[in-house]
Amino acid sequence: MMRSANDKVVDAQNSRLKKRRRLQFADIHCHCLPGLDDGPATMAESFALCRRLANEGIATxxxxxxxxxxxxxxxxxxxxxxxxxxxxxxxxxxxxxxKVVPGGEVRVDERICELLETDEILTLADGGRYILLELPHQVFIDIEPLLTELASMGIQSVISHAEKITPLAAQPKVLLRWLEHSAHLQITASSLVGDFGLEVQRAAWHFLTSGRATLVATDSHDINGRRPQMRAAFEHISARLGKDLAHLVCIENPSRVINGQDILPVSLYNQQEADR
Ligand SMILES: [Fe+2]
Known part of the structure; x- marks a missing residue:
């Protein structure tokens, strides 16, 4: 039986929908626990956020x-x-x-290594391999000594929402040193789509297109002003920089952090793809 042009359009749409459903994001930065910080105040609010995360395609x-x-x-x-x-x-x-796993967004502090040893603060996914560090947004602090000390414990640092740390843009050489000291930059999905204004959006894309940011996370707190935007960010990155890169920063590398594996650099990943 001959299939109509309309049937083919429907098939193509179904195939795209199936692909979208198959995407299994991993989110390494989220404030989804009830009553602990500036995330959800109640279990009902926590559930609403978790439902939204799951609907975004986030599995862990x-x-x-x-x-x-x-x-x-x-x-x-x-x-x-x-x-x-x-x-x-x-x-x-x-x-x-x-699936929810434990972690923390740890404000930079000279006691971090000591507090890790006494089990008072957490590494990402409680895996002992990566720690999520929060820097002040407006004041520049050179964290190289802390990065070195953490690296000596076998812990690599992930700098949270790098696009919101205004002084970083004026310190490219220092930032490169940090990256050489096993630091990684996480940028926020909602920043990439413009939820925090043009300046933050530009900074997020700059870190991504320059290959310095290797991880995208939601940093979501609720389902309103600070909602998860992983799928929208994935689609924006795919359109601008290609699906492979979107997959790397939204799925592959976040999953690697959760599993305690090495984060792949953006340029290396592209090269591997090009070599196939
Ligand atoms: Fe956060």
């Missing part, structure tokens, strides 16, 4: 409540692990398909 999320800084003494590792266990238990009794 690292819960990264703020640690140290203005949350000093609030979110110790044991408390975060227990909150994650409790949220996973509740999710298991719901229709939301999402």
């Amino acid at each position: 999320v690292v819960a990264t409540p703020h640690q140290l800084g203005r949350f000093e003494g609030c979110n110790e590792a044991a408390r975060v692990r227990e909150a994650v266990r409790s949220l996973n238990e509740s999710l298991g009794n719901s229709d939301i398909q999402l």
Whole structure:
């Protein structure tokens, strides 16, 4: 039987939809635990955010409540692990398909290595391989000594929402030194799509197109002003820089962080693709 042009259009749409459904993002930076920080205040709000994350296509999320800084003494590792266990238990009794693993967004502090040893702050996915570091947005601090000390413990640093740290743009040489000291830059999905204004959006794309940012995460706090935008960011990156790069920074590298594997550099990944 002859298929009409309309049937073929429908088939193509279905095939695109299937591909979209197959995307399994991993999110290494999210404030989804209830009542711990400036994320959801209640379990109902937490569930709403988790549902949105799952609908975005995120399969695994690292819960990264703020640690140290203005949350000093609030979110110790044991408390975060227990909150994650409790949220996973509740999710298991719901229709939301999402796995939550423990982590933290740790404000830079000279005691970080000591607090890791005493198990008061957390590495990403509790894996002991990567730590998510939060720097001040407006004041420049050279964290090279901290990066070196962490590297001596076998821990690589991920600098959260690099696009929002205004002084970084004026310090390209220092930033390169940090990257040589096993630091990695995470940029925020919603920054790439413009939720925080043009200046932050430009900075996010600059870090991505220059190959310095290797990870995209949602840094979501709610389903409104700070909602997860992973799928929109993936589509924007695919359109501008190609699907391979979008896959690398939104899926492959975040999954590698969660699994304790090496992060692939953007240029190396492209070269490998080109060599195929
Ligand atoms: Fe955050």
